[in-house]
Amino acid sequence: MKFIEHFNQSTLKTDWRTLYRRYRLGRLKHSYWLKNRKNNKKVYIDEYDYKILSNCQPGHTLFFSSAGYYLKDIYPEITVVEQFDVVKTFYPDVIICPDRSALRSLVPNKVDNFAMVNNRAEMWTTVDGLTEHLSHYVKIMNPGCRVFYSFRDTQMYVNRLTTDLYYHFLNWAQSLEHKLGLTLSWYDVQFPKKEPNELGDYDLFENPDTTNGNLKFWFTYKGTPWKIV
Numbered sequence: 001m002k003f004i005e006h007f008n009q010s011t012l013k014t015d016w017r018t019l020y021r022r023y024r025l026g027r028l029k030h031s032y033w034l035k036n037r038k039n040n041k042k043v044y045i046d047e048y049d050y051k052i053l054s055n056c057q058p059g060h061t062l063f064f065s066s067a068g069y070y071l072k073d074i075y076p077e078i079t080v081v082e083q084f085d086v087v088k089t090f091y092p093d094v095i096i097c098p099d100r101s102a103l104r105s106l107v108p109n110k111v112d113n114f115a116m117v118n119n120r121a122e123m124w125t126t127v128d129g130l131t132e133h134l135s136h137y138v139k140i141m142n143p144g145c146r147v148f149y150s151f152r153d154t155q156m157y158v159n160r161l162t163t164d165l166y167y168h169f170l171n172w173a174q175s176l177e178h179k180l181g182l183t184l185s186w187y188d189v190q191f192p193k194k195e196p197n198e199l200g201d202y203d204l205f206e207n208p209d210t211t212n213g214n215l216k217f218w219f220t221y222k223g224t225p226w227k228i229v
Helices: 016-026 031-037 046-054 086-090 100-108 127-140 165-180
Strands: 061-064 079-082 113-118 141-151 180-189 215-221
Touching: 046 061, 046 113, 046 141, 100 165, 113 127, 127 141, 127 165, 165 180, 165 215
Parallel strands: 061 079, 061 113, 113 141
Antiparallel strands: 141 215, 180 215
């Protein structure tokens, strides 16, 4: 038996089944696509995705690394960009962009709505790392672009013992107006409130809104906030 102490010591399989399973485990929205393919009478749309679509303005809309292809089957005008080649094997009408810095050269048109919903490839970084990611995204945005960005705080590097998490992330979001021209239009910051059960024990799990992320920030790029519907 071989024991592996570190992840990078293991040789990952590169067959299609393994790559697909790894992708599917990290993309919960993929289940919507599977359901919709089998149902001709009803379509399933995540409630938060529907809220995003309700707030999109006319123009080009892009979903980045968020299993947006399940929405493209319903709204063909959506541009879908994914980071993993395996997506192209089951959904050909997608742009593959493994490296964010290549977005500008791969996306044919600048966009008026940009959505990134709890992309697991954004995790394990600091808020400065998120700012760096967004610096690539704004390069494909038209002035006035509406930006829908969400993630989970449990996947961010931050000292949770000494940091007021609410203001840590809110202050970061507000700082983007000066750094990147992203004006905060709306936000929803949710943290689980730990309460003991009847035995005095606390829930060990800390996964608020695993699907969409418990930190949701909507911005306007080089424009003024819009009236949220």
